[in-house]
Amino acid sequence: MRVPSVIVFDWDNTLVDAWAGIVGALNEVFREFGLPPWTVEEGRQRIRGPMRESFPPLFGERWEAAVDAFGPAMARVHLDHVRVLSGTEAMLDVARCVPLGIVSNKAGPFLRREVEHLGWNPRFRAIVGAGDCEADKPHPAPVWHALARIGVQPGPSVWYVGDTALDMKTAHAAGCTAVLLGDAAHDGGLALMQGSDCPPGLHFADAAALARYLEENLQEG
Numbered sequence: 001m002r003v004p005s006v007i008v009f010d011w012d013n014t015l016v017d018a019w020a021g022i023v024g025a026l027n028e029v030f031r032e033f034g035l036p037p038w039t040v041e042e043g044r045q046r047i048r049g050p051m052r053e054s055f056p057p058l059f060g061e062r063w064e065a066a067v068d069a070f071g072p073a074m075a076r077v078h079l080d081h082v083r084v085l086s087g088t089e090a091m092l093d094v095a096r097c098v099p100l101g102i103v104s105n106k107a108g109p110f111l112r113r114e115v116e117h118l119g120w121n122p123r124f125r126a127i128v129g130a131g132d133c134e135a136d137k138p139h140p141a142p143v144w145h146a147l148a149r150i151g152v153q154p155g156p157s158v159w160y161v162g163d164t165a166l167d168m169k170t171a172h173a174a175g176c177t178a179v180l181l182g183d184a185a186h187d188g189g190l191a192l193m194q195g196s197d198c199p200p201g202l203h204f205a206d207a208a209a210l211a212r213y214l215e216e217n218l219q220e221g
Helices: 019-032 040-046 051-081 088-097 110-115 141-150 165-174 192-195 208-219
Strands: 004-011 100-107 126-131 158-162 179-183 200-203
Touching: 004 088, 004 141, 019 040, 019 051, 051 110, 088 208, 100 110, 100 141, 110 126, 126 141, 141 165, 158 165, 165 179, 179 208, 200 208
Parallel strands: 004 100, 004 158, 100 126, 158 179, 179 200
Antiparallel strands: none
């Protein structure tokens, strides 16, 4: 656990902040369906799972039509709102000596466009989004798929790094070390997370703290 052999990252709120684009596209769909708009913070708090899980409660029987409307709206705006979180690029530079991947509940095509937009494709050996596997997070299938593409088996030396309780559940389900980045405020805070059935095995306050840890321990490893 101390020295990772592979690191797989969540995307939104872990490496980037792209919520303005997500909520902007969602609000276009809300207007079309006669629903009130959300603020960016509401979107950040209320969206967790992929569209096939999150849209039915929002749109009822018309959820598939809402998915169809969301795609074009997202395509128009999402690349204008991808902001790299502070310290992330420096952290990825430190981590580049081990294989890296991404597993996100953002739809796979949008996820890969955002990674490409940032010029980050060379950093990652696997980029897996919602809809790329038979199930999405917290099911382990996307992580296992990413690891198969990298060429390794799941285990404690594989880290899955994310910012939510759902990410910790994903890591546990996949048989990897769960690494929490941030304060988990949107899931009730760190203490609640640590007392859950799927606690983080490691916790870092931010990307800079993770970078310091990797710099020290990867050198030792």
